[in-house]
Amino acid sequence: xxxxxxxxxxxxxxxxxxxxxxxxTCTASCPNxxxxxxxxxxxxRMVQADNADAVFKSKTFILCSSCYYCTLRCPRGLPLxxxxxxxxxxxxxxxxxxxxxxxxxYQEFIQSVRRHGRVNEIEFMSLFFLSxxxxxxxxxxxxxxxxLLQKKKVSIPNPNIWKKDQNGLEKIFNKVRELEEQS
Amino acid sequence: MKYFYYPGCSLEGxxxxxxxxxxxxxxxxxxxxxxxxxxxxxxxxxxxxxxxLLSYVLPARNxxxxxxxxxxxxxxxxxxxxxxxxxxxLKKVTEDIKTNLQLLDTINTVLKEDNLELKNKxxxxxxxxxxxxxxxxxxxxxxxxxxxxxxxxxxxxxCQCLRPYHVFDNxxxxxxxxxxxxxxxxxxxxxxxxxxxxxxxxxxTKPEVGQTLVGNILKSARGADMIITVCPMCQMNLEAFQKxxxxxxxxxxxxxxxxxxxxxxxxMGLSEKxxxxxxxxxxxxxxxxxxxxxxxxxxxxxxASA
Numbered sequence: 130x131x132x133x134x135x136x137x138x139x140x141x142x143x144x145x146x147x148x149x150x151x152x153x154t155c156t157a158s159c160p161n162x163x164x165x166x167x168x169x170x171x172x173x174r175m176v177q178a179d180n181a182d183a184v185f186k187s188k189t190f191i192l193c194s195s196c197y198y199c200t201l202r203c204p205r206g207l208p209l210x211x212x213x214x215x216x217x218x219x220x221x222x223x224x225x226x227x228x229x230x231x232x233x234x235y236q237e238f239i240q241s242v243r244r245h246g247r248v249n250e251i252e253f254m255s256l257f258f259l260s261x262x263x264x265x266x267x268x269x270x271x272x273x274x275x276x277l278l279q280k281k282k283v284s285i286p287n288p289n290i291w292k293k294d295q296n297g298l299e300k301i302f303n304k305v306r307e308l309e310e311q312s
Numbered sequence: 313m314k315y316f317y318y319p320g321c322s323l324e325g326x327x328x329x330x331x332x333x334x335x336x337x338x339x340x341x342x343x344x345x346x347x348x349x350x351x352x353x354x355x356x357x358x359x360x361x362x363x364x365l366l367s368y369v370l371p372a373r374n375x376x377x378x379x380x381x382x383x384x385x386x387x388x389x390x391x392x393x394x395x396x397x398x399x400x401x402l403k404k405v406t407e408d409i410k411t412n413l414q415l416l417d418t419i420n421t422v423l424k425e426d427n428l429e430l431k432n433k434x435x436x437x438x439x440x441x442x443x444x445x446x447x448x449x450x451x452x453x454x455x456x457x458x459x460x461x462x463x464x465x466x467x468x469x470x471c472q473c474l475r476p477y478h479v480f481d482n483x484x485x486x487x488x489x490x491x492x493x494x495x496x497x498x499x500x501x502x503x504x505x506x507x508x509x510x511x512x513x514x515x516x517t518k519p520e521v522g523q524t525l526v527g528n529i530l531k532s533a534r535g536a537d538m539i540i541t542v543c544p545m546c547q548m549n550l551e552a553f554q555k556x557x558x559x560x561x562x563x564x565x566x567x568x569x570x571x572x573x574x575x576x577x578x579x580m581g582l583s584e585k586x587x588x589x590x591x592x593x594x595x596x597x598x599x600x601x602x603x604x605x606x607x608x609x610x611x612x613x614x615x616a617s618a
């Protein structure tokens with residue numbers, strides 16, 4: 130975004146949580162805090178202290194399920210859910226290895242949207258499994274997949290809808306990339 | 313009542329019955345839905361983790377198409393969205409560009425490539441908001457054919473139709489579904505779990521965490537005949553993993569989970585093809601028997617106690 134972001138990867142998030150008073154309302158409101166290595170309150174302190182290494186080693190932000198309780202209740206009105214989302218986005222660049230699976234998952238999802246406008250579950254899950262090169266992974270999802278297939282609850286892309294609009298969406302994706310490379 | 317309709321990807325696949333029952337219910341209530349032409353994915357939770365700009369542009373494209381349709385017909389209609397995650401993604405755009413004009417400018421630079429422009433003229437509204445605020449509850453009461461008198465219903469709201477935007481209900485203690493449930497003759501299961509989180513995608517990525525959250529919800533629903541949902545993600549999490557969660561929590565969960573428009577459609581006596589209970593993943597035998605006994609009773613004119 131700007132030059133400070135490239136110097137300190139946490140700059141953007143730090144600005145968001147700058148006025149955190151460490152009251153812990155976020156932690157007390159978080160349904161996933163029990164499973165986190167650092168509580169949300171502590172994570173904001175680490176961000177304020179520019180402790181990027183520790184922040185990106187933490188599993189806290191990937192445990193955010195975007196329930197927005199912390200955002201709703203924060204007495205300082207800070208956009209905490211959004212801050213968690215940004216950390217997840219950055220972590221894939223800063224510390225890629227542990228986030229490989231979710232990164233591939235989201236990439237294949239978005240590529241499927243790019244091709245069809247809408248999510249095609251069968252295609253994107255197949256490509257996700259292929260890209261992970263892990264023969265056991267598909268079995269984790271098998272029981273749900275079978276239930277859904279039996280009920281024909283999987284979407285089939287409609288080529289008639291996408292013939293005329295595909296180019297427009299492709300142009301949108303290209304423009305987004307162009308603008309992001311400029312900034 | 314007339315709306316633009318944004319179904320979203322789930323409603324074409326895993327939540328087909330939500331799409332079918334929503335359109336059937338709205339038709340039965342006399343509302344007209346105009347689907348947004350060639351709508352595309354709202355970005356779900358994937359766009360945000362791939363690109364910030366994309367997470368605004370993908371929903372914005374759909375809003376801009378709706379605005380174009382609105383301009384062509386000179387009708388300003390609200391956009392009805394049944395999926396809470398799509399609702400929030402679309403709503404977030406309309407809220408953020410109110411104050412961030414630079415963002416609006418960037419979005420429009422991108423949309424121009426598709427000959428679209430966003431002016432922020434239409435309201436994004438959740439299905440529940442529309443049922444609570446636009447539908448005439450007295451009309452619904454007169455349309456109720458099957459009274460769920462011996463049924464106890466646990467209303468489950470989930471997160472994203474309530475938070476962060478405080479629109480149609482109390483984000484901490486929601487009650488908006490209650491008049492709709494009472495109108496069918498059913499009683500409300502008293503619980504605290506209505507606005508609590510189902511864990512969203514944790515169920516696939518971090519199952520032990522997701523199972524704990526959903527386990528707490530199912531435990532608290534004990535004694536109810538069904539849980540009613542208004543989101544495809546919540547529905548899936550509550551209905552598809554009950555066996556696994558039972559094993560993990562050393563409990564035995566067997567709970568009927570229905571979408572709100574399915575439940576309302578059942579009360580109105582809509583046909584099976586209009587509500588498609590056969591597509592749900594968790595409808596218990598006990599519930600089926602109780603429902604069949606209820607519907608086989610002769611339809612009588614009764615006034616709901618609500």
